[in-house]
Amino acid sequence: MSEANITASTASTAPAEQEPNHFRRVLIAWIVLSVVGIVLWIVLAPFILPAAASNLSSTDDLTFIVLTVLAIPVALFVFVFLAYSLLFFRTRERPTEDPPPLKPRPGLQIGWLGVTGVLCLFLFIWGMVAYYQETAAAATPNTLIVQVTGQQWMWTFNYPQYGVSSQSQVIELPVNRPVQFVVTSEDVLHGFAIRALGVRVDANPGEITTTPVVTPTQIGNYTVNCVEMCGLLHSYMWEAVNVVDSSSFNSWIINQGGHP
Amino acid sequence: MSQEATTETTLQPQRRGLMQELFPSVVSGIIVGVVGAVVVALIVNALTQGGNQDATLSAAYTAWVFFFMVGIGAFNDVIKWGFGRREPTHEEEQQLAGKGQGLWRYFRWTTDHKVVGLQYLITTLLLFFVGSLGAFSIRLEQSMPGARFFTPSTYNTIVGMHGIIMIVAAVIMVAGPFGNFVVPIMIGARDMAFPRLNALSYWLLFADIPIIITTLFLGGFQTGWTGYAPLQVAQLTPGADAYCFFIIVFAISTTVAALNIITTVMVLRTRGMTWGRLPVLVWGVVLSVLLSLTAFPTFMMSQIMVVMDRVFQTSFFEAAFGGNNWVYEHLFWFFGHPEVYVIVLPSLAVAAEVSAVFARKGIFGRRMLVGSLVGISLLSVIVWGHHLYFSGSNDPLDAPFMLDTELISIPTGVFFLALVGTYWRGKIWVTVPVLFVVGVLVNFVIGGITGIYLADLPTDEILHGGMFVTAHFHFTLVGAGVFGFFAGFYYWFPKMVGKRLNPFLGQLHFWLFEIGFLGTFISLFYAGLIGEPRWQANIAPPFAVPNTIASLFAILIAASVFVAVYNVVITFRRGEPALANEWGGKTLEWTVPTPVPLENFPGELPVVTSTPYDYGEPEPAPSDVEGSLESPLLPHSQAES
Numbered sequence: 001m002s003e004a005n006i007t008a009s010t011a012s013t014a015p016a017e018q019e020p021n022h023f024r025r026v027l028i029a030w031i032v033l034s035v036v037g038i039v040l041w042i043v044l045a046p047f048i049l050p051a052a053a054s055n056l057s058s059t060d061d062l063t064f065i066v067l068t069v070l071a072i073p074v075a076l077f078v079f080v081f082l083a084y085s086l087l088f089f090r091t092r093e094r095p096t097e098d099p100p101p102l103k104p105r106p107g108l109q110i111g112w113l114g115v116t117g118v119l120c121l122f123l124f125i126w127g128m129v130a131y132y133q134e135t136a137a138a139a140t141p142n143t144l145i146v147q148v149t150g151q152q153w154m155w156t157f158n159y160p161q162y163g164v165s166s167q168s169q170v171i172e173l174p175v176n177r178p179v180q181f182v183v184t185s186e187d188v189l190h191g192f193a194i195r196a197l198g199v200r201v202d203a204n205p206g207e208i209t210t211t212p213v214v215t216p217t218q219i220g221n222y223t224v225n226c227v228e229m230c231g232l233l234h235s236y237m238w239e240a241v242n243v244v245d246s247s248s249f250n251s252w253i254i255n256q257g258g259h260p
Numbered sequence: 261m262s263q264e265a266t267t268e269t270t271l272q273p274q275r276r277g278l279m280q281e282l283f284p285s286v287v288s289g290i291i292v293g294v295v296g297a298v299v300v301a302l303i304v305n306a307l308t309q310g311g312n313q314d315a316t317l318s319a320a321y322t323a324w325v326f327f328f329m330v331g332i333g334a335f336n337d338v339i340k341w342g343f344g345r346r347e348p349t350h351e352e353e354q355q356l357a358g359k360g361q362g363l364w365r366y367f368r369w370t371t372d373h374k375v376v377g378l379q380y381l382i383t384t385l386l387l388f389f390v391g392s393l394g395a396f397s398i399r400l401e402q403s404m405p406g407a408r409f410f411t412p413s414t415y416n417t418i419v420g421m422h423g424i425i426m427i428v429a430a431v432i433m434v435a436g437p438f439g440n441f442v443v444p445i446m447i448g449a450r451d452m453a454f455p456r457l458n459a460l461s462y463w464l465l466f467a468d469i470p471i472i473i474t475t476l477f478l479g480g481f482q483t484g485w486t487g488y489a490p491l492q493v494a495q496l497t498p499g500a501d502a503y504c505f506f507i508i509v510f511a512i513s514t515t516v517a518a519l520n521i522i523t524t525v526m527v528l529r530t531r532g533m534t535w536g537r538l539p540v541l542v543w544g545v546v547l548s549v550l551l552s553l554t555a556f557p558t559f560m561m562s563q564i565m566v567v568m569d570r571v572f573q574t575s576f577f578e579a580a581f582g583g584n585n586w587v588y589e590h591l592f593w594f595f596g597h598p599e600v601y602v603i604v605l606p607s608l609a610v611a612a613e614v615s616a617v618f619a620r621k622g623i624f625g626r627r628m629l630v631g632s633l634v635g636i637s638l639l640s641v642i643v644w645g646h647h648l649y650f651s652g653s654n655d656p657l658d659a660p661f662m663l664d665t666e667l668i669s670i671p672t673g674v675f676f677l678a679l680v681g682t683y684w685r686g687k688i689w690v691t692v693p694v695l696f697v698v699g700v701l702v703n704f705v706i707g708g709i710t711g712i713y714l715a716d717l718p719t720d721e722i723l724h725g726g727m728f729v730t731a732h733f734h735f736t737l738v739g740a741g742v743f744g745f746f747a748g749f750y751y752w753f754p755k756m757v758g759k760r761l762n763p764f765l766g767q768l769h770f771w772l773f774e775i776g777f778l779g780t781f782i783s784l785f786y787a788g789l790i791g792e793p794r795w796q797a798n799i800a801p802p803f804a805v806p807n808t809i810a811s812l813f814a815i816l817i818a819a820s821v822f823v824a825v826y827n828v829v830i831t832f833r834r835g836e837p838a839l840a841n842e843w844g845g846k847t848l849e850w851t852v853p854t855p856v857p858l859e860n861f862p863g864e865l866p867v868v869t870s871t872p873y874d875y876g877e878p879e880p881a882p883s884d885v886e887g888s889l890e891s892p893l894l895p896h897s898q899a900e901s
Contacts (some may be wrong), residue, residue: 022685050790056721063718064789071709078676078705082698085683086690092842095620098876104625104681116673118639120666123716127666128659131717177463188491189585191650191725195791200721202651204586205490206579209652223800227725227793229484231491232412235798 022088030080034073041068050196053218053243056134057198063130070119134198135212136180143213144179146171150190150203153233155224164258171241174249175219181211191228194241196220202228216243286367286466290340293467296327312464314571314828317478317498321471321505327742328467333369334460336791346540357455359858369463371455374856376462377441378756380432381749383465385828387429388742392821394422396814401782405799415797416482421472423485424503428510430467430737431552431599433745434606439521441756445849448530448866453523457516461738468506473503481598484795486596489562489577489588493569501570504563511560518549530848532868539847539872540616540623541748543630545607547637551598551605559595562588593644601640603737605633608675608704608743611697614747615682617845618694622873624681628674635671639664646715658717659735665715667796672708678700691843692766696747699774703739707732710785727803728788731781739777746770746824753831754838758854761835766825768822776816783810846872 017244045065052058085096089099139145147158157166166172171177171194183192185203192211193200196218199211250260282288300323305316329335338357341348348356357372358365365375397418401409408420444452452458475481479497487507492500525546529538565576566588575581577588602666616623623629645654645661654661688694710732713719723729746769753761787806792799799807841850848868852860870877 029527047786048786048789060718060722063716064713067713067716067719071712075705075709078680078701080703081680082683083392085686086688086698089619089683089686090688090690093689096690097687098620099685099687101874101876102624102681102685104624104628104677109628109677112677113670116670116804123666123669123712124663127662127716127718131658131721134721147684176897186445188494189488189589191793193725193791193793195722195726198722200724204579204584204652206584207586207652219538219759223791225791225793229416229482229486229488229491229795231482231495235412235415235793235796238800259345 022084025079026084027231029084030073030076034076034079037072037076038069041065041072051218051220052198053196053216053222054198055215055217056212057196058217059130059134063126066126067123070123074119108200137213139180139213140178142178144174144177146173146179146181148181148183148192148203149186150183150192150226150230150237151186152188152231153226153237155192155226155237155239159253159256159258162253162256162258162260164253164256167256169239171224171239172249172252173216173241173243174246175216175243177246178213178215180213182208183210184208188230189228189255190226190230192224193227194222194224196222197241200227219243219245275788281364284336284369285364286332289328289332289463289467291617292331293324293328295331297324299323308533312571313498314501314567317501318505318567318571321501321509324471325464325467325509329460329463332463334463336369337456352796353455354858357451357858369459371451371459372615372858373440373444373452373455373458374756374860376452376458377437377439378384378604379462379466380436380440381798383462383469384429384433384437384745387425387432387469387827389821391422391426391429392818394418394425396818398422399811399814401797402799402807403758404808405801405804407798410797412797413480414500416795417475417480419795420481420484420487420503422517424487424506425472426737427485427599427603428465428468428506430603430741430745431514433603433742434610434748435517435545435548435552436462436465437756438541438748438752439517439549439606441544442752442849443521443542443850444524445856445860446542446847447525447533448848448861448868449528450861450865452520453528454520457520459826460526461513461517461520464509464516468509468513471502471509472506478502486592487563487566488585488592489566490579490585492566493577500558501567504567504570507563508560511556511563514549514552514556518553521549522546522553530865530868534868536627537868537871540609540612540626540633541606541631541847542609542628544606546608547633548602551637551640552602553586555595555598555602558591559599562591562595565591576834586648586651589651589653590644593647594641596647597644598640600733600736601636603741604704605637606745607700607741607748609633610748610751611700611745612679612682613677613847614693614697614751615679616873616875617692617751617843618689618697619686620689620844620875621682622871622875622877623678623891624684625674625678626871626873629678632671632674632678635674636668637667639671643668643881646720649717649720661716662715666712669708669712672704691750692761692770693747693751693843695767695770696743696750699743699770700740700747702774703735703743703777704781707739710735722791723788725793726788726852727784727792727794730794731784731788734777734781734784739781743773746773749771751843752849754842755849755854755856757832757835758838759831759835760838760842761831762827765823769823769827772820772823773794776813776818779813780810780817783807783813828837844873848872848893 049061052061105229145160147160157171183201183203185205190203190205197214197216199214201209201211220243222241223238224236224241253260297320301316301320308315358370358375401415479500480499481503482495487503525542568574575583577583577585605619610815611628612623643665645657646665648654649658714723714732721725750761750766783806785802792803840854
C-alpha cells in the first residue's frame with residue numbers, strides 16, 4: 001500500500017510543501033513498533049507460555065508463537081494508523097469545513113485483499129500441517145492405552161493393558177512412551193483436557209472418543225481438568241497427572257494391583 | 261394526513277377514567293397474565309396429580325405470555341378489525357400510535373416506532389445493568405481461590421443468567437433501539453411496515469424477562485448460558501424450564517422483529533433512497549436480522565426438544581435411550597455462531613456511521629464496507645463446527661470449518677481498512693461517540709486476532725473450553741458489540757430523548773470502561789493460556805493471580821456502569837435540550853425536528869438525491885444523476901401520507 005493509492009479525488013488537495021509526509025511517518029512508526037514488538041515477544045514467549053511437557057504441546061506452543069508473530073504487525077497497523085489520525089487530524093471544536101474526500105483505488109483494495117488472503121491461507125496451511133503431524137501417529141502395540149471415564153464430578157482411569165484401574169484417580173504416565181486416551185462419559189458431557197500435554201477431547205455419554213497419540217517428554221506433576229460445563233461441581237473436577245520414569249511407573253502399576 | 265378536529269374529539273373523550281387508562285395497559289397485562297398463569301398451572305397440576313412440576317411450569321409460562329398479551333390488548337385490533345372487516349381509520353391508527361397519551365403511551369400497546377425504540381432502549385439498559393451485576397458477582401467469586409462467596413449452585417446460576425441476559429441484551433441492543441427508532445426515519449418512512457408486530461415484538465420481550473427471573477426461585481440452572489443437554493434434561497429442579505421458555509419466547513420476539521425490519525427496509529424507502537444510497541446502519545441492521553432469522557429458529561427448536569425431554573420424557577438427548585448430546589451441540593452452535601454476528605454486525609455499522617460524521621469525511625470505500633458486512637454474514641452461517649473441533653462429532657469436517665472460519669478474517673480486514681481510511685486525513689471532532697468507536701476498533705482487533713488462535717486446530721487444542729475463549733468472546737461481544745452500542749447511544753440519544761448527555765461523564769464512562777475492560781480480559785487471556793477452564797466457581801490456586809488482577813480491573817468497569825447510569829438519570833431529569841441536528845449528520849433522522857413528531861416528517865416525505873456521506877463533495881447534483889443510473893431498482897412503493 002502506498003501513498004499513491006490513497007489519492008484525493010479533487011485536484012485542490014495536493015499537500016502543501018510544509019506539510020509533513022504523514023504517510024511516510026506513520027509507516028515508519030508502524031514498521032519500527034512491529035519489529036520491536038516481534039523481538040519482545042520472541043524474547044518473552046518462553047516466560048509467558050507454560051513449559052511444554054509433550055510432543056503435542058511443543059507443536060501447539062510453536063504455533064502459538066508463530067501466530068503471535070503474525071498478529072503483532074496486523075494489530076499494530078490498526079493501532080498506529082488510528083492513533084496517528086487521532087493525534088494529528090483532530091479538531092477541538094465542531095469542524096466548519098470538510099476535509100477532501102478520499103476514495104480507495106482498486107489497486108489498494110485488491111492489494112489489501114491479497115495480503116489478508118495470503119495471511120489467511122498461511123494460517124490455514126500451517127494449522128493443517130501442524131495438526132496433521134500431531135494426529136498422524138497411529139497407536140502401536142507399545143502405545144500405552146488409558147481408558148478415561150467422566151462422571152459427575154470425577155474422572156476414573158483404567159489401564160486395560162495392565163488390567164488395573166487407578167485407585168486414587170490419578171493418571172500415572174511413563175515419560176517418553178506414547179500414550180493414547182480413550183474417553184467416554186457415564187452421564188453428561190464432560191471435557192477431558194490435560195493442558196501440559198496438549199490433549200483435549202470431549203467425553204460424550206454413549207460415545208467413545210480418542211485423543212491423538214501423545215508422548216510425554218518432561219517428568220513432572222500436571223493436572224487433568226474438565227473443560228465442558230457438567231453441572232454443580234464442575235469446577236472441582238480436576239485430578240493429578242504424574243509423568244514419571246518407567247521404573248517408577250512399573251512399581252506404581254504393581255502397587256495398584258496390576259502386572260507390568 | 262390531517263383530518264377534521266371534530267372527528268378526533270368524538271373518538272377521544274376529554275377525560276378518561278382510571279379504568280380506561282389501566283385497561284388496556286401493562287398493568288392490566290400483568291394482572292391478567294398472572295391470574296391466567298395461576299389458573300392454568302392449577303388445572304395442569306390437578307390433571308397430572310402434582311406429579312410433573314415441569315409440565316405445570318411449562319403450562320404456566322405459556323399461559324403467562326398468552327394472557328399478558330390478552331391483558332395488554334394485543335388482540336383487540338384483531339377482534340375489532342379482523343372480524344369487523346373494516347380498515348382502521350387514520351385517527352384510530354394515530355390513537356394506537358400513542359397520540360395525545362403523554363408518557364403513559366410507553367406503558368401501553370403503542371405502535372409508534374419511536375415509542376417502541378425507546379422502550380427497547382430502556383429495556384436494553386436495564387438488562388445490561390442486571391447482567392453486569394452478575395458479571396461483578398462472578399469477578400467477586402473468582403477473585404480468590406476456592407468457592408468463598410457463593411455456593412457452586414448459586415455461582416453456576418449466576419454465570420448462566422449473566423450469560424443469557426447479556427446475550428439477549430446484546431442481540432436487541434442495536435436492532436431494538438436504533439433499528440426501530442432511527443432506521444425508519446433514515447429510510448424516509450413514517451413508521452414500520454407492521455406497526456402492530458413491532459409492539460408485539462417488544463411486549464413479547466417484556467413478558468419474557470420475568471420468566472428468566474423466576475429461575476432464581478426454582479433452583480436455578482447449572483448449564484451456563486449454553487444450556488447443554490443432557491445436563492439440562494438431567495436437572496431435577498424446574499429452574500431449567502425457565503431457561504428454555506426464556507429462549508423460546510425470545511426467539512419468537514426476535515423473528516417477529518426481524519421480519520418487520522426487513523419488510524420495512526424493502527418496501528418503505530422514500531423516493532430516491534436506492535439500495536446504493538442506503539446508510540450503512542440500515543445495512544448492518546438488515547444483515548443482522550437476516551442472520552437472526554437463520555439462527556433463532558434452530559435455537560428455539562433445540563429448547564422445545566429439551567422441554568419435551570423434561571416434560572414428556574422423550575429422549576432426544578439421552579444416550580441411554582438412543583439420544584445424543586451432539587444433536588443439541590450442533591443445533592445450539594448452528595444458532596450460536598451466527599448469533600455472534602447478529603450482535604457484532606450492527607455495532608460495526610454504527611461505528612462506520614459515526615466515523616463518517618465525526619471525521620467529516622465519507623466512509624472510505626462505502627460499497628467495499630457494505631460488501632465486507634455481507635461477506636461476514638454469509639460466512640458466519642457455515643462456521644459453527646469450530647465450536648465442536650474436539651467433540652468427536654465432526655473430525656472429517658475440521659479442515660473445512662477451519663478454512664471457513666479463517667476466511668472471515670478477510671472481510672473483517674476490509675472493515676478495518678474502511679474505518680482506518682475514514683479517519684485518515686479527516687477532520688476528527690473527538691466526541692464521546694468517537695471515543696467509543698476507537699474502543700470498538702482497538703477491542704475488535706484483539707478480539708478478532710485471538711479468534712484466529714481458536715480457529716487454528718493446534719492452538720485450539722490447548723485453549724478450547726478455557727478462559728482464553730471467555731476472554732476472546734468478551735472482546736468481540738463487549739469490546740466490539742457493546743462499545744459500538746454505546747457509540748450509537750451517545751450519538752442518537754440527543755435525537756431520541758431530545759436532551760444532551762453530559763460529555764465529561766461520557767468521557768469518564770469510556771475511559772473507565774476501556775481501561776477496566778482491557779485489564780480484566782487481558783488477564784483472563786493469560787489465565788486461559790496457562791490452562792484455566794471456564795465456569796470455575798472454585799478457582800484452582802495456579803490461576804489465582806491473573807484472576808485477582810482481572811477482578812481488580814473489573815472494579816473500574818463497575819465504576820463506569822455507575823457513571824453511565826448517573827449520566828442518564830441526570831440527563832433525563834435536567835439535561836439541556838439538544839439541537840435538531842446535534843452533530844451535523846447528513847442522514848435523514850437529523851433533518852426532522854426534535855422531538856420527532858408522530859409520523860416523523862411534517863408535510864411531504866423527503867426525496868433523496870445522494871448518499872448521506874458526501875462530505876467535501878462540491879455539489880450533490882451530479883451524483884444524483886449517477887445514482888439513479890447505477891441503481892435501476894427504484895422503490896416501487898412510497899409511504900403514502
